[in-house]
Each structure stands twice: as C-alpha cells, then as structure tokens.
Amino acid sequence: MSYFFADQNIEAPDDFYEMLINAHDGLSNSDSRLLNANLILLLANQVGKVEILEEAISLARKSVIER
Amino acid sequence: MSAAVEFSNLGIKTILLESSDSFSDGSRAICWSQRTLEIMDRSGAATKMLEKGVTWNQGRVYLKHHEIYNFDLQMETDLKMPAFINLQQYYVEEFLESHLRGKKLTDIRRLNEVDDISITENKTALLSVITPNGKYEINAKYVIAADGVNSFLRKRLGLETKGQKFEEKFLITDIHVKEPYPMERRFWFDPIFHKGQSALLHVQPDNILRIDLQLGVDADPKIESNPTRVQSRIQKMLGENIDFDIQWISVYSFSCKRMDRFVHEPVFFVGDAAHVVSPFGARGGNGGIQDIDNLVWKLASVLKGLAPKSLLKSYDLERVPAADENILNSSRSTDFMTPKNEASKEFREAVFLLSKNMPFARKLVNSGRLSSPHSYHNSFLNSKDDPAFTGKGPIPGSASLDAVLGLKSAEVWLLDYLGREFCCLVFVNDSILSSKRFEEFRKFVKSLNPQMNLVMVSRAIISKNMRATVLVDKSGKCFNKWSAIPGSVYLVRPDQHIATRWKNYPELENLEQAFKKALGHCEGK
Numbered sequence: 001m002s003y004f005f006a007d008q009n010i011e012a013p014d015d016f017y018e019m020l021i022n023a024h025d026g027l028s029n030s031d032s033r034l035l036n037a038n039l040i041l042l043l044a045n046q047v048g049k050v051e052i053l054e055e056a057i058s059l060a061r062k063s064v065i066e067r
Numbered sequence: 068m069s070a071a072v073e074f075s076n077l078g079i080k081t082i083l084l085e086s087s088d089s090f091s092d093g094s095r096a097i098c099w100s101q102r103t104l105e106i107m108d109r110s111g112a113a114t115k116m117l118e119k120g121v122t123w124n125q126g127r128v129y130l131k132h133h134e135i136y137n138f139d140l141q142m143e144t145d146l147k148m149p150a151f152i153n154l155q156q157y158y159v160e161e162f163l164e165s166h167l168r169g170k171k172l173t174d175i176r177r178l179n180e181v182d183d184i185s186i187t188e189n190k191t192a193l194l195s196v197i198t199p200n201g202k203y204e205i206n207a208k209y210v211i212a213a214d215g216v217n218s219f220l221r222k223r224l225g226l227e228t229k230g231q232k233f234e235e236k237f238l239i240t241d242i243h244v245k246e247p248y249p250m251e252r253r254f255w256f257d258p259i260f261h262k263g264q265s266a267l268l269h270v271q272p273d274n275i276l277r278i279d280l281q282l283g284v285d286a287d288p289k290i291e292s293n294p295t296r297v298q299s300r301i302q303k304m305l306g307e308n309i310d311f312d313i314q315w316i317s318v319y320s321f322s323c324k325r326m327d328r329f330v331h332e333p334v335f336f337v338g339d340a341a342h343v344v345s346p347f348g349a350r351g352g353n354g355g356i357q358d359i360d361n362l363v364w365k366l367a368s369v370l371k372g373l374a375p376k377s378l379l380k381s382y383d384l385e386r387v388p389a390a391d392e393n394i395l396n397s398s399r400s401t402d403f404m405t406p407k408n409e410a411s412k413e414f415r416e417a418v419f420l421l422s423k424n425m426p427f428a429r430k431l432v433n434s435g436r437l438s439s440p441h442s443y444h445n446s447f448l449n450s451k452d453d454p455a456f457t458g459k460g461p462i463p464g465s466a467s468l469d470a471v472l473g474l475k476s477a478e479v480w481l482l483d484y485l486g487r488e489f490c491c492l493v494f495v496n497d498s499i500l501s502s503k504r505f506e507e508f509r510k511f512v513k514s515l516n517p518q519m520n521l522v523m524v525s526r527a528i529i530s531k532n533m534r535a536t537v538l539v540d541k542s543g544k545c546f547n548k549w550s551a552i553p554g555s556v557y558l559v560r561p562d563q564h565i566a567t568r569w570k571n572y573p574e575l576e577n578l579e580q581a582f583k584k585a586l587g588h589c590e591g592k
Contacts, residue, residue, distance in 0.1 A: 006425040013430045014399055017414075021402065024410035032410040063420045 068163045068357055069107070070211050070337070073363035075172040076110045076487055080368060083173050084196060084203065085492060086180035089159035090164075092315070096278055097153050097269060102440040102466060103356045104148040104331050105563070109486050113148070120152030121272050124459050126252040128434050132259055135422050136429040140437065145544060147480040149399040153271045154239070155241075158351065184210070184223050184334070192333050195418055196549070209366055210334045218340035224331060230324030231398060232343065235405045236286040237321070239279050240297055241314040242306075243499040247274055254434035256404075256419070260303045265434070267347070268304075275314065278304065279346065281404060288318040323394045323401075326558030330383045335362055342390035343395035347435035349403070354393050357440065358386050364487075364561035373516070378587025389441035396436040403433035440466040443564060447589075450558075450581040454470075455570035459513045460550025467492075467563040470545035472524060472538040479538065480543060481524070485565040489582065490520040494551040495537065500529060504572070511575045515582055526553075 007011055010016050023039075024032045074081045078118025099107075099116065107113035123142040127134055140150030167173040176198075183195035187206070194205045212220040221227070248270045255266040264281040271277055280300060290296065297316050305311065325342035329335060340402055362382050370376035406412040421428035443449070444464035451461050461468055469482045485492065491512050499505050500523075512519050523537045524545055540546055549557065556573055558566040558581050566585035573581070583589060 006427060008427045008430045009428070010427065014396070014433065014436065017431050018399055018402075020414065021407075021411045024408060027410070029409045032408070036410070038578070059425075065422070067420055 068167070068213075068365055070112050070162060070213065070359045071167055071173040071175075072107075072112055072163055072170075073359055075170040076365065077364070077367045078172065079367055080172050081174070082207075083167070083175045084179045084181055084194075085175070085177045086416070088177045090160040092157075095156040096159075096349075097155060097271055098349035098352070098438075099152050099154060099159070100349060100353040100438045100440075101117075101146070101150050102281045102438070103150045104152065105355045105469070105482055106356055106360045108148065108482070109563075110166065112163055112166045116152060116154055116159060117149075118164075118274055119158055120154035120348065121250050121270055122149040122152050123250040123252060124150045125250070126254070127227075128432060129253065129255045129258065130419050130422075131255075131257055135256075135275040135419070135432060136426075146469045147285070147471075147482060148469070151349070153269055153277075155271055155275070158272070176588050181214075181219060184220055186224075186333070190333055191369075193543060208333060208370075211362070212334055212336045212340050213338050214340050215333075216339040216343050218336070220334060221326065221336060221340055224334065226326055226331065226336075228322075228324040228326050228341075228343070230322055230343075232322040232324075233320055233401055233405070234284045235320060235401070236284065236288065236291070236318060237279055237346075238282055238291055238297065238300070238316070238318050239277070239346070240301065240316045241271070242276050242278065242301060242311040243314055244274050244276055244309060244311045246309075248276060249259060250374075256432075256434070261300070266304065267434070270318050276311075282318070282346075286318070291318045312381055321401075324399045325387070325390045325394060327388055328383050329358075329390075330379060332379065335366075335379075335382060337362060341386075344393050345401050348393070348397050349435075349438045350393040350397055353438040354390065356428055357389065360562045361386050361389075361443075365587075368561075374586040375588060378448075381446060381587055385441075385443040385446050385448075388445070389443075392441055393438070396409040400433050400435045442466070448560070448566060448585045448587065450567035450577075450584050452567065453569050456568065458550035459564045460548065460568075461535065461557075463565050463567045465565055467550050467557075467559060467565065470540065470548055472540055472545060473528075474536065481522075481538065482563065484520070484522045484538065487561055488518045488520055488521055489516060489561060489585070490559040491578075492522045492524070492549075492550070492557040492559055494553055494555040495525045495548060496527070496553040497525075497527075497529060499553050500525075500537070508572070508575070511578070519582075524551075556580065556584065 023035060047053055071081050071083050104113045108114060124139050127137040167175060178199055180197050181194050182197050185193045187193055192207045192210045194207060196203055196205060212218055214220055250270055253268045257263060258266050261280055267279040269277040294313055297313060323344050326336055329341045337358040344350045365378045365382060369376055369378055406415050417433045418428050422432055442465040444462060446464055449463035467482060467485050471481055472479050472481055509521060512521055524540050525537050526540055526543060528539055529537045554571040557568045560566050567581045
C-alpha cells in the first residue's frame with residue numbers, strides 16, 4: 001500500500017515556498033545543504049512512521065535517478 | 068478614464084486631463100480579469116471589451132518542451148464574465164472614451180498637461196495646465212492622480228514609492244501573425260528556443276501575440292531592442308515557417324513598489340502612480356481598475372453629503388493591503404523565475420522533477436499567480452460577521468459572487484442587480500414575502516436611504532402578485548454559493564463588496580448601524 005499522497009497537502013503553498021527559500025538567505029552553499037539536512041531530519045521526526053519515510057526516500061531517489 | 072466612467076454612472080461631472088492626443092502606444096496592459104469586466108459591466112462598458120477581446124480560461128506551463136501542467140481558470144459555468152480576456156489597452160481606452168462621450172458628463176481635455184500642482188489653504192488642489200493655446204488654472208475639490216508609474220503629481224508633491232527593484236531584464240514585444248493562435252496563456256521555463264531563461268506568450272485580438280522573454284541581469288537594453296535581434300529570437304521561438312511583423316518592442320526591468328499612503332487629500336493616487344508590480348499575474352491594469360472601483364463611490368458619497376469625509380480614509384486602508392497582496396504575488400513569481408542562489412536553484416529543480424508525477428509539486432511552480440479580487444476583510448467599514456454562517460459564501464469585505472437567475476422567462480445575472488448604490492440582497496420565499504415583518508423591513512430599508520436597492524432571490528416563482536422584482540434561483544446554486552436560507556440578508560456596497568450579512572434577518576437597528584458603518588460613520592469603532 002502506498003502512503004504517499006501526490007496531491008496538494010501543504011497549506012498556502014506559496015507562503016511555504018517563500019519561507020523555505022528565504023531560510024537560505026546569506027548562507028554559504030555548504031551551510032545551505034546542512035540546513036536542508038537538518039530540515040529533513042526535523043520533518044522526518046514529525047512524520048514518524050518508517051513506512052512513510054521509506055516510501056518518500058525511494059520516490060525522491062527515483063525521481064533523481066530516472067530523470 | 069475608468070474613474071470618469073464610474074463617476075458618470077453616479078451622475079457626477081468630472082474633468083479629464085490627458086497630455087496626449089492619442090490612445091496608448093503599444094498594447095501595454097492586455098489581460099483584463101473577471102473582476103475588471105464585472106466593474107466595467109456596471110456601466111455597460113464591458114460589452115465592447117468582450118466583443119473585441121479574446122476570451123481565454125486555459126493556461127499551459129512547460130519545462131523545456133514538456134508540458135508540466137495546464138489549468139482552467141473558469142471551473143464554474145454560471146458566471147456572466149469569463150476568467151480573463153486579452154485586449155490591447157488602446158482598445159479599452161477607445162471604448163471608454165466613446166462611452167464617456169455618449170454620457171456627456173465628462174469634460175475630456177486632450178493635449179492638456181498638468182505642469183504644476185499646489186494644495187490651497189482650503190485643502191483644494193490648484194492645478195496649472197498647459198495646452199497648445201496657452202496656460203490656465205483649475206481649482207479642484209478632489210483630484211485623482213492616474214498619471215502612471217512616473218507620476219508627475221506624486222513627484223511634485225514630494226511623495227515617493229518604496230520597494231524592491233529587480234535587476235533582471237525582459238524583452239516584451241507585440242507581433243502580428245498571419246494564422247490565429249490557440250486562445251491560451253503559455254509559459255515556458257528554460258525553453259529549448261531560449262535556453263536558461265523563461266518565456267511567456269499571450270494571444271490578443273487582430274492576430275497579435277504578446278511575447279515576454281527573460282534576458283538575464285546582464286542584458287544590454289540597447290542591443291536587445293534591435294529589431295533584427297528580436298526578429299531572430301522570435302523566429303526561433305515560433306519556428307522557421309511562421310511569418311510575422313514586429314509591432315512594438317520594449318526592453319525593461321521592473322520594480323515592485325508602492326507609496327506609503329495613496330490618500331493625500333485632496334489628491335488620491337490610483338494605479339501605477341500609487342503602486343507598480345511586475346507584469347506576471349496581470350495585476351497592474353486590474354489593480355488600477357479595482358482602485359477606482361473602491362475610491363469612486365466613496366468620493367461620490369462624500370460629494371453628495373451622504374457620508375462623512377472619514378470614509379475617504381478607508382481607500383488607504385482597503386487598497387494599500389490590496390497593493391501589498393499584488394506586490395507579494397508578483398515578487399514571488401519573479402523570485403521563482405530568477406532563483407537568487409544555489410539553494411533556490413536546487414529547490415526549483417526539485418519542484419520541476421517532482422511535478423512530473425506529483426500534482427502537489429505543480430502547485431509550487433510559479434509562472435505568475437493571476438489577479439483575483441482582493442477581500443477587504445479587515446476594513447473598518449465592515450460590521451461583524453454573523454456566526455450563524457458556517458458554510459462558504461462571501462464574508463464581509465469580499466466581492467459579490469455572480470449567479471445565473473431567472474426573471475420571467477429570461478436568464479439574468481445577479482451582479483447586474485448589485486452595485487452602483489448600496490443594496491440589500493435578501494433571500495426569500497413565499498411566506499417571508501407575505502409576512503408583516505418583511506413589509507416593515509422593506510419600508511425601513513427605503514427610509515435608511517431612498518436610493519438603496521432591494522434585490523430579492525427566491526428558490527421558487529413567487530405566486531403572489533408582487534410589486535417588486537424577485538429573481539428566481541431554480542437550481543438553488545445561488546442560495547448555495549451565498550450560503551443562504553430564506554431570510555438571509557447581505558448588505559452590499561456600491562462596489563459590490565459585502566459590508567456584512569445576517570443568516571436570518573437583522574434587527575432593524577443592526578441594519579442601520581451596519582449601513583452607517585459602511586459609510587464611514589464609525590471609524591475605529
């Protein structure tokens with residue numbers, strides 16, 4: 001069974017995207033990547049369920065490899 | 068010009084000063100939104116726009132040559148006006164001017180250029196005007212400054228706009244093609260014909276295409292506006308076998324800026340004179356028309372002695388946030404088109420990758436968020452919403468929703484009955500109409516303001532012989548949209564925005580209070 005919902009779930013997507021991009025203001029590229037890593041871990045903790053995380057990781061990997 | 072049209076609707080005479088003797092050159096504003104058309108329709112000026120304009124509801128967004136997604140802006144079918152029409156600004160100006168000439172309430176003075184303004188002790192504006200036949204002065208009670216992005220009046224009064232200037236250069240051009248194009252908006256990220264940049268295509272009447280090409284920060288406007296260079300860029304975009312003539316070229320960079328306040332009595336700033344945005348989202352022209360929609364009925368109410376001068380302050384309080392909303396959306400679109408650092412490039416790349424299979428990511432793709440009417444939900448003109456409304460329906464501050472209704476055997480539109488004057492929109496049935504309470508309500512409404520319109524909507528045809536017109540909502544869609552039951556009342560402002568509403572009849576004193584509040588009598592309360 002698939003946990004992943006491809007449909008829109010983020011409230012106010014434009015607000016979110018702006019927040020996300022602004023968070024990187026003034027950071028070096030390596031600090032930016034570190035911020036992203038931190039963010040992934042925080043969100044993963046919030047999601048909690050290993051099956052969901054597993055599916056997200058595999059979808060993300062697939063989208064990069066099969067591009 | 069649209070302000071003069073609104074004033075003429077209300078029977079008020081104006082003088083229109085225009086430095087040029089022709090209509091705008093180049094197409095300039097081309098996308099007119101549903102709300103703009105609804106506003107224009109109050110005076111009948113929308114009919115010609117619709118006849119000549121190109122109606123479009125569809126848009127497509129591409130990455131390279133793959134379509135990422137497409138959208139249909141008009142999901143609802145029972146609206147009088149389409150989501151958008153494209154029409155060159157010079158046509159709109161021509162239609163409005165011919166409308167004004169028919170009405171005979173506007174003194175249109177072309178080749179009349181304001182070369183000075185000062186504010187007198189009595190708070191009137193003393194304008195000095197140059198014409199080919201000499202100079203003269205006008206002492207005006209109120210002035211609406213609609214003199215564009217480089218507003219002379221704004222500068223002369225020592226006022227400025229503040230905000231963000233974008234370094235990115237864009238090429239904008241109108242071309243004439245032989246064969247008609249599909250009536251849709253198309254946007255490309257990183258197109259094959261224009262690598263690493265973005266491109267926008269709009270279709271206008273007379274087989275004219277509007278094309279916007281992003282050129283990067285370092286582009287030289289002089290080199291880029293060379294017609295031969297533009298010719299080759301466009302040929303690459305459209306394909307070798309398409310014949311076209313270039314009509315107009317401009318290379319520009321833009322700002323997202325506004326004045327702190329738009330009200331500097333007796334001068335009121337509107338449109339680009341008060342605020343500017345990028346062209347992605349059709350928020351310039353439409354934002355300006357909505358300024359007018361908001362301002363004119365207020366000025367008219369003060370001029371007619373129906374409202375205190377404090378009503379005029381609400382123009383700032385309602386339209387400044389609207390300008391901010393336009394600036395926010397427009398800046399975000401620009402930021403998405405021109406990623407500012409590695410992180411934003413990477414996120415954009417990720418959004419594009421995921422959007423192939425995941426609809427959620429498509430929502431993050433930003434090629435312009437198209438103009439929609441601003442809701443004045445924090446305005447001091449609104450009264451508190453009735454908590455009994457749990458469903459949807461327009462909340463206080465938002466614009467009215469259109470619906471198709473029946474009148475005898477004809478189909479009519481609800482918005483045709485709202486606006487210009489204040490109006491009570493009442494949802495009724497047989498028993499309400501024959502009740503004593505309703506008769507009292509009706510009399511009270513007329514006693515509040517003889518000009519106030521009473522618009523009634525009923526699910527079924529009313530059997531009794533009524534003096535007043537009752538519109539019939541056979542499908543129940545209108546009741547549903549407005550979240551209404553028989554007995555629901557909406558107080559609608561002259562600009563068709565909602566002042567407040569009651570699920571089941573207001574107490575008469577509450578209606579009176581809400582009406583006064585909507586006219587600016589209770590500022591800050």
